[in-house]
Amino acid sequence: MVLDARNHDPAQEAAAEQVLLARFDTYYLDIIHWFFQTTLPDSTPSKILDVGCGTGHLLEACDRSLNTTIAPSFYGIDLSQYLIENARKRFPIYQFEAGDATRMPYPDETFDLVYVAAVLAHVPSAIDILKEMVRVTKVGGKIAVLDQDFETAVLYPGDKQLTRSVLNAAADYWSDGWMGRKLPSILKSLGLTDITVDARVRVDRHFDKPFFERIRNWVVESGFPSDQADQWFVELCQQASVDEFLFTRNWYAVAGIK
């Protein structure tokens, strides 16, 4: 599905869009507000780009977070033509482009603020995307990144060893399950200055069975023994209905100046 950017089958894009939309109704809006609050204090950008913009909702959240009298112009780019067509219908006041963020159709030094949220950990081209983001940002402009670090996942209940093994295999299924912790160092290596780092823990107390079934499938696809993955999943389903369930992950908001 588009969500993990490995499979761009158009038939699955509607399902991927539903997953993206559903999370705005749960934890994600809160994370997004925190991301903009922590990365945009006192910012007054006039031209803003959302890279891997998906449904377009982050542009609206950014628009609302900015405290400026001059109306900025907002742009979004995403690989998925399907998501972009729907984003255009949803938010006709923003300018959307279907395209690859490793080769963006904008001239050098176009934007005052360029951000990317929940994309880089999923894609093999993270560094190329960030280099393009630096290219299209004005000197003195800001680049901001939001991403999670899946290897910070904490899960209860479950057998300790088996749970550790499954969660580590799940982190390795991602293009980079360590993206969150690496962001400050990556932004520095790209020449950005005044780097800020903030982190937030996402807390789930509700057992989302389909999500954990997806984790079971990810790890088996990556070569983890299916009998052990099945044992983990079956035991988790049983125990989560008895014990108090807890699943947490760290999200990182990192920004720098070009």
Ligand SMILES: C[S@@+](CC[C@H](N)C(=O)[O-])C[C@H]1O[C@@H](n2cnc3c(N)ncnc32)[C@H](O)[C@@H]1O
């Ligand atoms: C998990 S979604 C996140 C969407 C949105 N940023 C959000 O936070 O809701 C990842 C998005 O990155 C897009 N994407 C992946 N690789 C891309 C690339 N090379 N160029 C542009 N978009 C890309 C996908 O199409 C998908 O919409």
